[in-house]
Amino acid sequence: MSTSDVNTAHRGRGRELNLQQQRVRAAYTFLVPMLIMLALVAAWPLFRSISFSFTDASANTIFNGQSEWIGFENYIERRVRSNGEVRWRGVLVDGDWWNAVWNTVRFSIVSVALETFFGLLVALVLNMEFKGRGLVRAAILIPWAIPTVVSARMWGWMLNDQFGIINHMMLSVGLISEPIAWTASADTAMIAVLIVDVWKTTPFMALLILAGLQMIPRDMYEAARLDGINPFKVFFKVTLPLLRPAIMVAVIFRALDALRIFDLIYLLTPQSDATVTMSVLSYREIQQFGDYGEGSAMSTLLFVIITVFVLLYIKLGKVDLAGEKS
Secondary structure: OOHHHHHHHHHHHHHHHHHHHHHHHHHHHHHHHHHHHHHHHHHHHHHHHHHHOOEOOOOOOOOOOOOOEOOOOOOOEEEEOOOOOEEEEOHHHOHHHHHHHHHHHHHHHHHHHHHHHHHHHHHHHHOOOOOOHHHHHHHOOHHHHOOHHHHHHHHHHHOOOOOOHHHHHHHHOOOOOOOOOOOOOOOOHHHHHHHHHHHHHHHHHHHHHHHHHHOOOHHHHHHHHHOOOOHHHHHHHHHHHHHHHHHHHHHHHHHHHHHOOOHHHHHHOOOOOOOOOHHHHHHHHHHHOOOHHHHHHHHHHHHHHHHHHHHHHHHHHOOOOOOOOO
């Protein structure tokens, strides 16, 4: 290779390296403001909440700096009475906390499973070619677009045991013999919450899954049709495997919302122990009882549970959040 060719190659690599450096600098230019805002609105409040969980902060001491460091006593504390009896206190031995954990986990599993199933069905229908498909796609998003407070109030009236339309319709067709207090009864409160949540959030799952369906090459279906392959076999052998990355990402996004559910529970069944979640219990402890220390401990445990769930889900489910095939 001649000297001129070597010089040309070096200049080419130099330009390529310079272009790459410019792209890196541009990326940092856009990322730094976002990271600063994220630190201010998320990282700092999270740090403060975690720090409060190790203090005896209350409504009377949190604003004047008189809170004292008590270590892990808000989480678990061993106390010995004068008669030698050992008693344990703290969030980790609180029956109300574990009831809230069970309610949250149960709600998350059932709601996400139902929303994924119905979302997949809706997405498959919306992916078909039919007249007015664009209008139907827009209409299906209405429940998701309605604010949660509006949805909760609307369904609260519909599920009312005295004048709710749900009871009226079920009485008319003979499904029930007397009105049901859906949101007031411990036996039906969770069912009522699940009905409202599935109705509201299924369009969100359908939208994410539909985006995955749009990415599947059409020629694969054409080839399967020409080969005379059964549509059910095409779904399980072609559609579902190719759709798996989109479904996995949709599930993780929805599960994150379900695990920290607050607004719907608080508005629809505010005083029910059958539906109280970790977020609602933490709010009660802080706002109603003024115990910022124990309430912050609950919030910290919620953060830890969500973090562990996400890491396990990504690891065991082999979820590739970069958008590549797993």
